[in-house]
Amino acid sequence: MSQIVQVKVPDIGDLDEVDVIEMMVNVGDTISVDQSLITVESDKASMEIPSSHAGKVVALNVKVGDKVRKGSVILDVEVSDTASVTTEKPVQAPESKQETSPVAPTAVSTPAPAVAQTGGIVDVVVPDIGDFDAVEVIEVMVAVGDTIKEEQSLITVESDKASMEIPSSHAGKVVALSVKVGDKISKGTLILQVETNAVSTAAPAPVKTEVTPKVEPTVVNDTVVSATPSLDTSTRRASPTAAYALSAAEFRNLPYASPSVRRFARELGVDLTQIKGSGRKNRITADDVRAFVKAALSVAPNNNVNTGNTNVGGGLSVLDWPKIDFSKFGPIETKPLSRIKKISGANLHRNWVMIPHVTNNDEADITELEAFRVKLNKEYEKAGVKFTMLAFLIKAVVQCLKKFPEFNASLDGDNLVLKQFYHIGFAADTPNGLVVPVVHDADKKTVSEIATETAELAKLARDGKLSPAQMQGGCFTISSLGGIGGTHFTPIINAPEVAILGVSRSYQKPVWNGHTFEPRLTIPLSLSYDHRVIDGAAAARFNVYLAQLLSDFRRALI
Known part of the structure; x- marks a missing residue:
């Protein structure tokens, strides 16, 4: 026998109404006790709400954007009579000694015994x-x-x-x-x-x-999103290319901001002492940090402002963003940006403004490779392996990174960090935007293994189930528009990487073979690179070598 049980929001301390910012389960999922169900956010913190019961989810009673409080019904779960049931685990509060939530600590105060000292x-x-x-x-x-x-x-x-x-x-x-x-x-x-x-x-x-908030994927151009895991220790350091690096002395005098906001500021290299908080008691929020970065990147270092215009430098003056009531001209619909797009502006702007981008465009003849790919798909059809052009691109890019190691690097101040691993990120389309899963140790995997892994990662991305580990550590990104169209484009580099490859849709092109013209399948390649690290000649050689590998994939075995 089974019964339907309502799972409710437990006591979440001094928080009243909080926003639901993420749904972590769906109807039909089988959940366990203490499994996270939703993520909620207040002006103080983000937290995950765990389940008090194990069973099958039969109904969801909240959605992203809803406000919930203690006692709000999250979902209905079908449990068996023998299923384990948890109750709220009491946590001793400083004064009331009342039970509090089993949720990870949010604003829980835990006192230590009193100590008497006389100096x-x-x-x-x-x-x-x-x-x-x-x-x-x-x-x-x-x-x-x-x-x-x-x-x-x-x-x-x-x-x-x-x-x-x-x-x-x-x-x-x-x-x-x-x-x-x-x-x-x-x-x-x-x-x-x-x-x-x-x-x-x-x-x-x-x-x-x-x-600590969950992973926030970040768009780095119109086709690529990166993500910074909240528990990745590398995100605790300010960006090496940031314009507003924090010193140790400044850290000791930080204003009122949560640890997660401080870490976010360190990621962008923002000095929190320069920001006026908009939260309760002037608390600095993540939105305050984003607004500061956007404003800082739009003005010159000397912050000169004349007659309402912003002097960016070199005589260029940028006007304030126009404020227009579009409803005067006709019907409109206002739609909020997805969370992925909402948090991406500062990173997009930072990468574009602070990295001197140059894009090298080239083409590769993939006639034989495409025929080989089609043949492999027929041979491996029963095995369930589907070879995509992306799998071959990843394998070829690894060979290029080995031949040109400066492309597999990151800037750290005046030092260039050359990586000895080959983790390749690729753009994956999702309903909320593009994210970048990472194929780790691509140099140690076969094309069939890469094809299987990219298919699995892409599915997880579409379902919103990518883990932080699956989106971190990338050292080179491939942004492919091959399934959509286009000829060439300029992808924006995903800092702290120093290059990104854009791939457009392949097309038939007449090529002179010495006797006559014959149709050849050609794929456009767009390589954006950081000109502080890579010069034009190296970029051209990288693209030429990549085109050689794709035109005769046997070279990738050498």
Whole structure:
């Protein structure tokens, strides 16, 4: 026997109405206890709401954009009489001692025992941080010699569930630091020693915990989207090409912003002290950071403004964006941008403005390769393997990257990081926009393995089920319009990569063979490259070599 059970939003702390920003299950899915169902977002944090029951989803009662609160019905699940049922796991609050949500900590405060001090050197240790153990220090916000206050944030730590700031239990002067970025800490770990003269009987301030947002895919041109995983340690550093790099001193005086917003600012190289927050109590939001970047990229370094125009430099003046009531001219419909497109503007603009793009256009004769591909598809039809031109392109690009290693690199200040791995990203069309799954270690895989993997990744992308690991680590991107049309285009480089290959639709072209013209299947290639790293001659050689491999794929075996 089975029964229908309603799964509701549990107690989510001091949050009232929150927006549903992501649905993580569908009708018909079989879910388990504690499996994440939806992602909600407030002005403080994003969090995933887990399931209290296991079973089959028979009805969804919320959708993206809805507002929910404690007790809102998320979905109906069909459970068997023997199915396991969880109840909300009580979490001790600072004062009320009431039960709170089993959701990953959002704004839960966890106090440590009170400590009485009468001055001198005091040890500041990690208080009780709930069920987190051996969390990683991702940011140290004070330095030896700093004068700190009670409840001032000292370090930021991160687990697989959340980022949180650890506040100070005492005020005074920092005389010794005992942790550094990358260390693992737990309850009771010594953070620092502080010299204090004031009498203090206060308990350590509660730890403010904020859930790290999920992966936000980012459009880098009209056909390519990249994604930065929220837990990828590489995203904790400011972009090496960013115009607004943060110093260690600036980090120690950051204004009111959540850890996730601070990390987002570091990704873009934004100085948060220059931003006025629009959130409650002047809290800086992700939208504030995006707006700042857009404004900063539209003005000159000296920020000169004359008569309403913005001087970009070199005598070029950019007018303010026109504000027009289009309804005066006829019927209109207002439709919100998808989340993918909404968050992409700053990254698009940054990459286009800050990277000196040049595009080399060439063509490759794929007559024999296409015939070989069609033959393989017939031979492997029963095996379920479908060979696409993309699989051959990925394999050929790997050979090009080995021959021209500067294309498999990234800029890090004045240094060029040459990668010894070959992870190739490719554009995948989805209902909400284009995302870029990554084929890892493409150099170690056969064409048939690449064909199978790209098909699986593309399906996951369309279903919105790509994991962070499947969208990170790429060192070169292929943006293919082959199934749509076009001749050539200029793809925008996906920083921190230094090149991107655009592929357009193949077509028949008459070619002189020395005796007569014969039709040859030709594919257009558009290679955009960062001119700070790659010169025109190298780009031309890359495209020529790629065309040679595609025209006679036996060369890829050499």
